[in-house]
Amino acid sequence: MGKIKIKDILNGKYLQQEVTVKGWVRTFRSNRFIALNDGSCLTNLQIVVDFEALDEQTLKQITTGASIAARGVVVESLGKGQAYEIQTSEIEIIGVSDPEKYPLQPKKHSLEFLREIAHLRVRTNTFGAIYRVRHNLIYAVHKYFHEKGFFNVHTPIITGSDAEGAGEMFTVSALDLDHLPRTDDGQVDFSADFFGKHTNLTVSGQLEGETAALALTEIYTFGPTFRAENSNTSRHLAEFWMIEPEMAFYDLHDNMDLAEEFVKYLVSFALENCMDDLTFLNQRLADEEKQKPQHQRQEMGLLAQLRFVADNEFVRLTYTEAIDILRNAKPNKKKKFAYLIDEWGADLQSEHERYLVEKHFKKPVILYNYPASIKAFYMRLNQDGKTVAAMDVLFPGIGEIIGGSQREERYDVLVEKIKAIGIAEKDLWWYLDTRRFGTAPHSGFGLGFERLVQFITGMGNIRDVIPFPRTPGNAEF
Protein backbone atom coordinates (compact mmCIF):
# COMPACT_ATOMS: atom_id res chain seq x y z
CA MET A 1 0.00 0.00 0.00
CA GLY A 2 1.02 3.60 0.34
CA LYS A 3 -0.10 4.26 -3.19
CA ILE A 4 -2.64 6.92 -2.33
CA LYS A 5 -0.97 10.31 -2.10
CA ILE A 6 -2.31 13.14 -0.01
CA LYS A 7 -2.07 15.35 -3.07
CA ASP A 8 -4.69 13.22 -4.84
CA ILE A 9 -7.03 13.21 -1.85
CA LEU A 10 -6.82 17.00 -1.64
CA ASN A 11 -7.68 17.15 -5.33
CA GLY A 12 -10.98 15.50 -4.46
CA LYS A 13 -10.35 12.22 -6.27
CA TYR A 14 -11.38 9.97 -3.40
CA LEU A 15 -14.40 11.75 -1.91
CA GLN A 16 -16.63 9.36 0.05
CA GLN A 17 -14.21 6.48 -0.53
CA GLU A 18 -12.39 4.53 2.15
CA VAL A 19 -8.63 4.97 1.82
CA THR A 20 -5.37 4.32 3.66
CA VAL A 21 -2.88 7.16 3.83
CA LYS A 22 0.66 7.05 5.15
CA GLY A 23 2.85 9.94 6.14
CA TRP A 24 4.46 11.91 8.94
CA VAL A 25 2.61 13.77 11.70
CA ARG A 26 3.16 17.53 11.70
CA THR A 27 0.85 18.41 14.62
CA PHE A 28 -1.76 16.71 16.77
CA ARG A 29 -4.36 19.04 18.27
CA SER A 30 -7.12 18.53 20.81
CA ASN A 31 -6.53 14.77 20.92
CA ARG A 32 -8.55 14.80 17.71
CA PHE A 33 -6.88 16.45 14.69
CA ILE A 34 -3.76 15.11 13.03
CA ALA A 35 -2.05 17.23 10.38
CA LEU A 36 -0.44 14.58 8.16
CA ASN A 37 2.13 15.23 5.43
CA ASP A 38 3.55 12.73 2.95
CA GLY A 39 5.60 15.16 0.89
CA SER A 40 3.44 14.77 -2.21
CA CYS A 41 2.40 18.39 -1.80
CA LEU A 42 2.81 21.30 0.56
CA THR A 43 -0.58 21.00 2.22
CA ASN A 44 -1.22 18.68 5.15
CA LEU A 45 -4.18 16.32 5.23
CA GLN A 46 -6.37 16.58 8.31
CA ILE A 47 -7.10 13.24 9.93
CA VAL A 48 -9.99 13.38 12.39
CA VAL A 49 -9.72 10.61 14.97
CA ASP A 50 -12.36 9.24 17.27
CA PHE A 51 -10.13 8.97 20.31
CA GLU A 52 -12.54 6.77 22.21
CA ALA A 53 -11.96 4.14 19.56
CA LEU A 54 -8.18 4.24 20.03
CA ASP A 55 -6.20 2.71 22.86
CA GLU A 56 -4.20 5.07 25.03
CA GLN A 57 -0.83 3.72 23.85
CA THR A 58 -1.58 4.50 20.21
CA LEU A 59 -2.92 7.94 21.10
CA LYS A 60 0.27 8.76 23.01
CA GLN A 61 2.45 7.81 20.07
CA ILE A 62 0.77 10.23 17.69
CA THR A 63 3.50 12.84 18.11
CA THR A 64 5.20 15.36 15.86
CA GLY A 65 7.51 13.50 13.48
CA ALA A 66 6.00 10.03 13.92
CA SER A 67 5.05 8.06 10.80
CA ILE A 68 1.57 6.60 10.76
CA ALA A 69 -0.99 4.90 8.56
CA ALA A 70 -4.59 6.04 8.84
CA ARG A 71 -7.58 4.27 7.36
CA GLY A 72 -10.88 6.06 6.92
CA VAL A 73 -13.40 7.77 4.67
CA VAL A 74 -12.62 10.97 2.77
CA VAL A 75 -15.29 13.56 3.52
CA GLU A 76 -15.85 17.26 2.97
CA SER A 77 -14.40 18.99 6.01
CA LEU A 78 -16.66 20.28 8.74
CA GLY A 79 -13.98 22.80 9.76
CA LYS A 80 -12.97 25.93 7.89
CA GLY A 81 -9.27 25.48 7.14
CA GLN A 82 -9.47 22.72 4.54
CA ALA A 83 -11.78 21.32 1.88
CA TYR A 84 -11.39 17.62 2.68
CA GLU A 85 -10.45 15.48 5.66
CA ILE A 86 -10.42 11.84 6.67
CA GLN A 87 -12.68 10.46 9.41
CA THR A 88 -10.91 7.53 10.95
CA SER A 89 -10.94 5.16 13.86
CA GLU A 90 -8.03 3.07 12.65
CA ILE A 91 -4.50 4.39 13.18
CA GLU A 92 -1.34 2.34 12.93
CA ILE A 93 1.89 3.76 14.35
CA ILE A 94 4.63 2.84 11.87
CA GLY A 95 7.58 4.70 13.38
CA VAL A 96 7.54 6.49 16.73
CA SER A 97 9.22 9.86 17.29
CA ASP A 98 10.22 10.81 20.83
CA PRO A 99 8.83 14.35 21.16
CA GLU A 100 11.41 15.24 23.78
CA LYS A 101 14.25 14.49 21.37
CA TYR A 102 12.79 15.31 17.94
CA PRO A 103 14.42 18.58 16.90
CA LEU A 104 11.65 19.92 14.64
CA GLN A 105 8.87 21.74 16.43
CA PRO A 106 5.64 23.14 15.07
CA LYS A 107 7.16 26.63 15.05
CA LYS A 108 9.51 28.73 12.95
CA HIS A 109 13.13 27.62 12.89
CA SER A 110 16.06 29.62 11.56
CA LEU A 111 17.59 28.46 8.26
CA GLU A 112 20.98 28.27 10.00
CA PHE A 113 19.63 25.82 12.59
CA LEU A 114 17.95 23.71 9.91
CA ARG A 115 21.25 23.47 8.01
CA GLU A 116 22.67 21.65 11.04
CA ILE A 117 19.93 19.03 10.69
CA ALA A 118 19.91 18.77 6.90
CA HIS A 119 18.76 15.15 7.15
CA LEU A 120 15.49 16.31 8.77
CA ARG A 121 14.91 19.75 7.26
CA VAL A 122 13.21 18.26 4.22
CA ARG A 123 10.31 17.57 6.59
CA THR A 124 9.58 21.28 6.88
CA ASN A 125 7.26 23.21 4.58
CA THR A 126 10.04 25.39 3.22
CA PHE A 127 12.45 22.59 2.34
CA GLY A 128 9.71 20.29 1.07
CA ALA A 129 8.75 23.09 -1.32
CA ILE A 130 12.38 23.64 -2.38
CA TYR A 131 12.97 19.93 -3.04
CA ARG A 132 9.81 19.72 -5.15
CA VAL A 133 10.63 22.86 -7.15
CA ARG A 134 14.18 21.59 -7.66
CA HIS A 135 12.86 18.30 -9.02
CA ASN A 136 10.52 20.07 -11.42
CA LEU A 137 13.37 22.19 -12.72
CA ILE A 138 15.58 19.12 -13.28
CA TYR A 139 12.74 17.61 -15.28
CA ALA A 140 12.20 20.87 -17.21
CA VAL A 141 15.88 21.03 -18.20
CA HIS A 142 15.72 17.60 -19.85
CA LYS A 143 12.30 18.26 -21.35
CA TYR A 144 13.41 21.53 -22.94
CA PHE A 145 16.53 20.12 -24.55
CA HIS A 146 14.93 16.86 -25.58
CA GLU A 147 12.12 18.68 -27.36
CA LYS A 148 14.68 20.87 -29.19
CA GLY A 149 16.61 17.82 -30.40
CA PHE A 150 19.61 18.20 -28.09
CA PHE A 151 21.30 15.04 -26.79
CA ASN A 152 22.29 14.65 -23.16
CA VAL A 153 25.95 13.64 -22.80
CA HIS A 154 27.52 12.24 -19.63
CA THR A 155 30.98 13.77 -19.42
CA PRO A 156 33.48 12.26 -16.97
CA ILE A 157 33.40 13.20 -13.29
CA ILE A 158 36.97 12.02 -12.76
CA THR A 159 39.15 13.81 -15.27
CA GLY A 160 42.74 13.34 -16.32
CA SER A 161 42.80 16.69 -18.04
CA ASP A 162 44.92 19.16 -16.09
CA ALA A 163 44.05 22.13 -18.22
CA GLU A 164 40.43 23.07 -17.81
CA GLY A 165 41.49 26.26 -16.13
CA ALA A 166 38.27 26.93 -14.22
CA GLY A 167 39.64 26.99 -10.70
CA GLU A 168 41.18 24.87 -7.97
CA MET A 169 40.56 21.13 -8.26
CA PHE A 170 40.11 18.22 -5.88
CA THR A 171 42.67 15.49 -6.47
CA VAL A 172 41.26 11.98 -6.85
CA SER A 173 43.67 9.35 -5.63
CA ALA A 174 43.76 5.77 -4.39
CA LEU A 175 47.30 6.15 -3.04
CA ASP A 176 47.99 5.39 0.62
CA LEU A 177 48.34 8.90 2.05
CA ASP A 178 50.51 7.63 4.90
CA HIS A 179 53.02 6.03 2.53
CA LEU A 180 53.09 8.12 -0.63
CA PRO A 181 55.32 6.84 -3.43
CA ARG A 182 57.91 9.43 -4.45
CA THR A 183 59.83 10.07 -7.62
CA ASP A 184 63.60 10.64 -7.52
CA ASP A 185 63.12 14.41 -7.17
CA GLY A 186 60.75 14.03 -4.20
CA GLN A 187 57.42 14.65 -5.95
CA VAL A 188 54.43 12.36 -5.38
CA ASP A 189 54.64 9.61 -8.00
CA PHE A 190 51.20 9.53 -9.55
CA SER A 191 52.31 6.95 -12.11
CA ALA A 192 51.82 4.49 -9.23
CA ASP A 193 48.25 5.72 -8.70
CA PHE A 194 45.02 4.03 -9.84
CA PHE A 195 44.88 5.74 -13.23
CA GLY A 196 48.63 5.92 -13.70
CA LYS A 197 48.50 9.70 -13.65
CA HIS A 198 47.30 12.65 -11.59
CA THR A 199 43.49 12.94 -11.74
CA ASN A 200 40.89 15.40 -10.44
CA LEU A 201 37.18 15.83 -9.93
CA THR A 202 35.88 17.75 -12.90
CA VAL A 203 35.42 21.51 -12.78
CA SER A 204 33.50 21.55 -16.07
CA GLY A 205 32.34 19.13 -18.73
CA GLN A 206 32.78 21.75 -21.43
CA LEU A 207 35.87 20.49 -23.23
CA GLU A 208 34.45 16.96 -23.49
CA GLY A 209 31.06 18.45 -24.38
CA GLU A 210 32.64 20.27 -27.32
CA THR A 211 33.87 16.97 -28.76
CA ALA A 212 30.30 15.66 -28.72
CA ALA A 213 28.84 18.84 -30.26
CA LEU A 214 31.30 18.46 -33.15
CA ALA A 215 29.52 15.23 -34.10
CA LEU A 216 25.96 15.40 -32.72
CA THR A 217 25.56 19.17 -33.44
CA GLU A 218 23.50 20.05 -30.36
CA ILE A 219 24.24 18.49 -26.96
CA TYR A 220 24.02 19.34 -23.28
CA THR A 221 25.53 18.06 -20.08
CA PHE A 222 23.87 18.15 -16.67
CA GLY A 223 26.09 16.85 -13.94
CA PRO A 224 27.97 17.48 -10.71
CA THR A 225 30.92 19.83 -10.74
CA PHE A 226 33.58 20.45 -8.10
CA ARG A 227 35.65 23.46 -7.09
CA ALA A 228 38.21 23.31 -4.29
CA GLU A 229 38.17 27.07 -3.85
CA ASN A 230 37.97 28.51 -0.37
CA SER A 231 34.83 30.46 -1.20
CA ASN A 232 32.66 31.41 1.75
CA THR A 233 29.67 33.14 0.20
CA SER A 234 25.96 32.63 -0.20
CA ARG A 235 26.45 31.91 -3.93
CA HIS A 236 29.22 29.27 -3.97
CA LEU A 237 29.40 25.54 -3.32
CA ALA A 238 32.33 23.12 -3.55
CA GLU A 239 29.96 20.59 -5.18
CA PHE A 240 27.25 21.90 -7.47
CA TRP A 241 25.31 20.89 -10.56
CA MET A 242 25.93 22.54 -13.87
CA ILE A 243 24.10 22.50 -17.18
CA GLU A 244 26.36 23.01 -20.17
CA PRO A 245 24.84 23.08 -23.66
CA GLU A 246 27.28 23.06 -26.56
CA MET A 247 26.15 23.70 -30.14
CA ALA A 248 27.94 23.39 -33.47
CA PHE A 249 27.28 26.12 -36.04
CA TYR A 250 26.09 28.63 -33.39
CA ASP A 251 27.71 32.04 -33.13
CA LEU A 252 27.65 34.18 -30.00
CA HIS A 253 24.27 35.70 -30.83
CA ASP A 254 22.67 32.30 -31.42
CA ASN A 255 24.18 31.34 -28.06
CA MET A 256 22.62 34.32 -26.27
CA ASP A 257 19.26 33.62 -27.93
CA LEU A 258 19.35 30.06 -26.61
CA ALA A 259 20.40 31.10 -23.11
CA GLU A 260 17.58 33.62 -22.83
CA GLU A 261 14.93 31.27 -24.21
CA PHE A 262 16.15 28.46 -21.93
CA VAL A 263 16.07 30.45 -18.71
CA LYS A 264 12.63 31.88 -19.52
CA TYR A 265 11.37 28.37 -20.25
CA LEU A 266 12.54 27.13 -16.86
CA VAL A 267 10.97 30.06 -15.02
CA SER A 268 7.68 29.61 -16.90
CA PHE A 269 7.73 25.87 -16.23
CA ALA A 270 8.02 26.50 -12.50
CA LEU A 271 5.18 29.02 -12.62
CA GLU A 272 2.96 26.54 -14.44
CA ASN A 273 3.79 23.45 -12.41
CA CYS A 274 4.79 24.53 -8.90
CA MET A 275 2.28 27.26 -8.06
CA ASP A 276 1.41 25.96 -4.57
CA ASP A 277 5.04 25.74 -3.52
CA LEU A 278 5.97 29.06 -5.15
CA THR A 279 3.04 30.80 -3.47
CA PHE A 280 4.29 29.50 -0.12
CA LEU A 281 7.88 30.58 -0.90
CA ASN A 282 6.56 33.97 -2.07
CA GLN A 283 4.92 34.46 1.32
CA ARG A 284 8.01 33.21 3.16
CA LEU A 285 10.15 35.78 1.34
CA ALA A 286 7.59 38.54 1.96
CA ASP A 287 7.64 37.77 5.70
CA GLU A 288 11.42 37.85 5.69
CA GLU A 289 11.47 41.16 3.80
CA LYS A 290 9.19 42.69 6.44
CA GLN A 291 11.98 42.23 8.98
CA LYS A 292 14.33 44.40 6.92
CA PRO A 293 14.51 48.19 6.98
CA GLN A 294 12.48 49.71 4.17
CA HIS A 295 15.37 50.84 1.96
CA GLN A 296 16.78 47.29 1.81
CA ARG A 297 13.54 45.68 0.69
CA GLN A 298 13.08 44.41 -2.83
CA GLU A 299 10.57 46.22 -4.97
CA MET A 300 9.04 43.05 -6.35
CA GLY A 301 7.83 39.93 -4.60
CA LEU A 302 9.03 36.52 -5.73
CA LEU A 303 6.11 35.69 -8.02
CA ALA A 304 6.07 39.17 -9.54
CA GLN A 305 9.78 38.93 -10.25
CA LEU A 306 9.48 35.48 -11.86
CA ARG A 307 6.67 36.70 -14.12
CA PHE A 308 8.72 39.79 -14.96
CA VAL A 309 11.71 37.69 -16.05
CA ALA A 310 9.54 35.30 -18.07
CA ASP A 311 7.75 38.12 -19.90
CA ASN A 312 10.49 40.67 -20.65
CA GLU A 313 13.41 40.84 -23.06
CA PHE A 314 16.83 40.69 -21.44
CA VAL A 315 19.03 43.72 -22.09
CA ARG A 316 22.07 42.96 -24.26
CA LEU A 317 25.06 45.21 -24.33
CA THR A 318 28.76 44.92 -24.97
CA TYR A 319 31.42 45.19 -22.31
CA THR A 320 32.51 48.47 -23.93
CA GLU A 321 28.99 49.93 -23.67
CA ALA A 322 28.79 48.77 -20.06
CA ILE A 323 32.06 50.53 -19.22
CA ASP A 324 30.68 53.76 -20.72
CA ILE A 325 27.53 53.53 -18.62
CA LEU A 326 29.48 52.71 -15.47
CA ARG A 327 32.07 55.42 -16.01
CA ASN A 328 29.30 58.03 -16.13
CA ALA A 329 27.20 56.44 -13.38
CA LYS A 330 26.50 58.42 -10.23
CA PRO A 331 28.24 56.01 -7.82
CA ASN A 332 31.36 56.14 -9.98
CA LYS A 333 31.43 59.95 -10.18
CA LYS A 334 30.71 60.29 -6.48
CA LYS A 335 33.34 57.64 -5.74
CA LYS A 336 30.82 55.35 -4.05
CA PHE A 337 32.14 52.25 -5.85
CA ALA A 338 34.87 50.44 -3.96
CA TYR A 339 36.50 49.86 -7.35
CA LEU A 340 36.20 52.95 -9.57
CA ILE A 341 35.82 52.49 -13.31
CA ASP A 342 38.21 54.58 -15.34
CA GLU A 343 39.87 52.48 -18.03
CA TRP A 344 38.65 50.03 -20.63
CA GLY A 345 39.95 46.58 -19.75
CA ALA A 346 39.10 46.56 -16.05
CA ASP A 347 37.31 43.47 -14.80
CA LEU A 348 33.77 44.20 -13.60
CA GLN A 349 33.17 43.68 -9.89
CA SER A 350 29.96 42.48 -8.23
CA GLU A 351 29.02 46.04 -7.36
CA HIS A 352 29.18 47.05 -11.06
CA GLU A 353 27.11 44.10 -12.22
CA ARG A 354 24.59 44.82 -9.48
CA TYR A 355 24.38 48.47 -10.50
CA LEU A 356 23.65 47.57 -14.12
CA VAL A 357 21.06 44.91 -13.28
CA GLU A 358 19.36 46.31 -10.19
CA LYS A 359 19.67 50.09 -10.64
CA HIS A 360 20.29 51.05 -14.26
CA PHE A 361 18.26 48.56 -16.33
CA LYS A 362 16.20 46.85 -13.62
CA LYS A 363 16.05 43.60 -15.60
CA PRO A 364 18.33 40.69 -16.51
CA VAL A 365 21.35 41.80 -18.53
CA ILE A 366 23.54 39.90 -20.99
CA LEU A 367 27.02 41.38 -21.26
CA TYR A 368 29.20 40.26 -24.19
CA ASN A 369 32.47 40.87 -26.04
CA TYR A 370 34.75 41.07 -23.02
CA PRO A 371 38.47 41.96 -23.14
CA ALA A 372 40.45 38.85 -24.07
CA SER A 373 42.83 39.42 -21.17
CA ILE A 374 40.20 38.70 -18.49
CA LYS A 375 38.62 35.62 -20.10
CA ALA A 376 39.47 31.95 -20.71
CA PHE A 377 41.78 30.64 -23.45
CA TYR A 378 39.11 28.76 -25.41
CA MET A 379 36.96 31.82 -26.11
CA ARG A 380 36.93 33.03 -29.73
CA LEU A 381 39.03 36.09 -30.50
CA ASN A 382 37.01 38.84 -32.21
CA GLN A 383 38.14 40.73 -35.32
CA ASP A 384 39.28 43.70 -33.26
CA GLY A 385 42.01 41.45 -31.85
CA LYS A 386 41.38 42.57 -28.27
CA THR A 387 37.95 41.23 -27.29
CA VAL A 388 36.57 37.70 -27.19
CA ALA A 389 33.07 36.41 -28.01
CA ALA A 390 32.16 35.79 -24.37
CA MET A 391 28.85 36.48 -22.66
CA ASP A 392 27.55 36.52 -19.09
CA VAL A 393 23.89 36.54 -18.08
CA LEU A 394 23.43 38.62 -14.93
CA PHE A 395 20.39 38.26 -12.68
CA PRO A 396 19.12 40.46 -9.89
CA GLY A 397 20.15 39.25 -6.44
CA ILE A 398 22.50 36.50 -7.50
CA GLY A 399 24.69 38.07 -10.18
CA GLU A 400 26.22 35.80 -12.79
CA ILE A 401 23.89 32.88 -13.48
CA ILE A 402 25.28 31.93 -16.90
CA GLY A 403 28.74 32.26 -18.42
CA GLY A 404 29.35 31.28 -22.03
CA SER A 405 31.16 31.98 -25.26
CA GLN A 406 31.68 31.18 -28.87
CA ARG A 407 34.64 28.81 -28.83
CA GLU A 408 37.88 29.38 -30.72
CA GLU A 409 37.57 26.97 -33.64
CA ARG A 410 40.70 28.11 -35.55
CA TYR A 411 43.53 25.70 -34.83
CA ASP A 412 46.38 28.19 -35.18
CA VAL A 413 44.74 30.88 -33.05
CA LEU A 414 43.90 28.34 -30.34
CA VAL A 415 47.42 26.93 -30.23
CA GLU A 416 48.82 30.45 -29.89
CA LYS A 417 46.57 31.17 -26.89
CA ILE A 418 47.38 27.86 -25.23
CA LYS A 419 51.08 28.59 -25.54
CA ALA A 420 50.60 32.12 -24.23
CA ILE A 421 49.05 30.96 -20.96
CA GLY A 422 51.61 28.19 -20.51
CA ILE A 423 49.59 25.01 -20.99
CA ALA A 424 51.50 22.19 -22.70
CA GLU A 425 49.97 21.35 -26.10
CA LYS A 426 50.31 17.65 -25.43
CA ASP A 427 47.95 17.90 -22.43
CA LEU A 428 45.19 19.05 -24.79
CA TRP A 429 46.04 16.87 -27.80
CA TRP A 430 42.56 15.40 -27.97
CA TYR A 431 40.90 18.83 -27.69
CA LEU A 432 43.12 20.24 -30.44
CA ASP A 433 42.28 17.25 -32.65
CA THR A 434 38.70 18.56 -32.91
CA ARG A 435 40.14 21.70 -34.56
CA ARG A 436 42.34 19.67 -36.90
CA PHE A 437 39.62 17.36 -38.19
CA GLY A 438 36.47 19.04 -39.40
CA THR A 439 36.50 22.01 -37.09
CA ALA A 440 33.39 24.22 -37.06
CA PRO A 441 32.20 27.39 -35.37
CA HIS A 442 30.47 26.43 -32.15
CA SER A 443 29.27 27.95 -28.91
CA GLY A 444 28.04 26.99 -25.49
CA PHE A 445 27.41 28.15 -21.96
CA GLY A 446 27.29 26.96 -18.37
CA LEU A 447 24.30 27.49 -16.10
CA GLY A 448 24.81 27.01 -12.37
CA PHE A 449 21.78 24.94 -11.46
CA GLU A 450 21.70 25.92 -7.77
CA ARG A 451 21.85 29.60 -8.69
CA LEU A 452 18.81 29.08 -10.87
CA VAL A 453 17.00 27.27 -8.03
CA GLN A 454 18.00 30.14 -5.73
CA PHE A 455 16.45 32.66 -8.07
CA ILE A 456 13.24 30.70 -8.57
CA THR A 457 12.70 29.85 -4.89
CA GLY A 458 13.84 33.25 -3.61
CA MET A 459 16.26 31.65 -1.15
CA GLY A 460 19.12 33.95 -0.16
CA ASN A 461 21.72 31.27 0.57
CA ILE A 462 22.77 28.64 -1.97
CA ARG A 463 23.24 26.13 0.89
CA ASP A 464 19.47 26.00 1.24
CA VAL A 465 18.66 24.92 -2.34
CA ILE A 466 20.77 21.72 -2.46
CA PRO A 467 19.88 18.86 -0.08
CA PHE A 468 23.35 18.38 1.38
CA PRO A 469 25.60 21.38 0.74
CA ARG A 470 29.36 20.92 0.46
CA THR A 471 31.30 24.03 1.49
CA PRO A 472 34.75 24.65 3.02
CA GLY A 473 34.88 22.82 6.34
CA ASN A 474 31.48 21.22 5.90
CA ALA A 475 30.85 17.70 4.60
CA GLU A 476 28.51 16.36 7.29
CA PHE A 477 25.87 13.81 6.26
Place this chain on the structure above:
RNA sequence: UCCUCAGUAGCUCAGUUGGUUAGAGCACCUGACUGUUAAUCAGGGAGUCGUUGGUUCGAGCCCAACCUGAGGAGCCA
Protein backbone atom coordinates in the same frame (compact mmCIF):
# COMPACT_ATOMS: atom_id res chain seq x y z
C1' U B 1 41.53 34.04 2.21
C1' C B 2 40.12 39.30 3.90
C1' C B 3 36.57 42.79 6.50
C1' U B 4 32.24 43.33 9.84
C1' C B 5 28.85 41.23 13.27
C1' A B 6 27.20 37.27 16.41
C1' G B 7 27.55 32.76 19.89
C1' U B 8 23.13 32.61 26.98
C1' A B 9 17.62 26.42 28.08
C1' G B 10 15.70 21.85 22.59
C1' C B 11 14.48 26.65 19.39
C1' U B 12 14.17 32.27 19.08
C1' C B 13 15.99 35.86 22.18
C1' A B 14 16.42 39.55 26.78
C1' G B 15 20.21 40.15 30.51
C1' U B 16 21.45 47.66 33.28
C1' U B 17 28.12 51.36 34.60
C1' G B 18 31.38 44.09 36.30
C1' G B 19 28.01 42.71 42.19
C1' U B 20 23.25 37.89 45.76
C1' U B 21 20.30 32.04 43.60
C1' A B 22 20.81 33.91 35.05
C1' G B 23 15.15 35.35 32.74
C1' A B 24 10.96 35.35 28.81
C1' G B 25 8.19 33.24 24.69
C1' C B 26 7.75 28.82 22.05
C1' A B 27 8.76 23.52 22.44
C1' C B 28 8.59 19.36 25.95
C1' C B 29 6.19 16.72 30.40
C1' U B 30 1.51 16.27 33.73
C1' G B 31 -3.71 17.52 33.99
C1' A B 32 -8.42 19.59 31.55
C1' C B 33 -10.86 19.81 26.73
C1' U B 34 -14.94 15.74 20.91
C1' G B 35 -14.49 20.87 15.41
C1' U B 36 -9.11 22.24 16.21
C1' U B 37 -5.99 25.38 12.33
C1' A B 38 1.61 27.25 14.95
C1' A B 39 -5.58 25.23 19.36
C1' U B 40 -6.55 27.01 24.33
C1' C B 41 -6.26 26.92 29.90
C1' A B 42 -3.59 25.37 34.71
C1' G B 43 0.92 23.38 36.70
C1' G B 44 6.09 21.39 36.07
C1' G B 45 11.14 20.10 34.60
C1' A B 46 15.01 22.19 31.85
C1' G B 47 21.62 26.09 31.60
C1' U B 48 29.72 23.88 31.79
C1' C B 49 26.45 31.65 29.42
C1' G B 50 31.08 28.64 22.20
C1' U B 51 36.37 26.92 24.07
C1' U B 52 40.94 28.04 26.51
C1' G B 53 43.71 31.48 29.07
C1' G B 54 43.95 36.34 31.46
C1' U B 55 42.42 41.03 34.38
C1' U B 56 39.60 41.53 39.12
C1' C B 57 37.83 40.73 45.99
C1' G B 58 34.11 39.31 42.25
C1' A B 59 33.15 38.01 34.97
C1' G B 60 27.30 36.07 30.99
C1' C B 61 29.32 41.33 30.82
C1' C B 62 36.27 43.59 30.27
C1' C B 63 41.06 41.67 27.42
C1' A B 64 43.61 37.82 24.14
C1' A B 65 43.78 33.55 21.15
C1' C B 66 41.08 29.82 18.96
C1' C B 67 36.38 27.39 17.22
C1' U B 68 31.55 27.89 14.94
C1' G B 69 27.84 30.67 12.27
C1' A B 70 25.95 34.93 9.41
C1' G B 71 26.50 39.24 6.07
C1' G B 72 29.85 41.56 2.59
C1' A B 73 34.45 41.17 -0.67
C1' G B 74 37.72 38.21 -3.86
C1' C B 75 37.41 33.66 -7.13
C1' C B 76 33.32 32.02 -10.18
C1' A B 77 28.51 29.02 -11.94
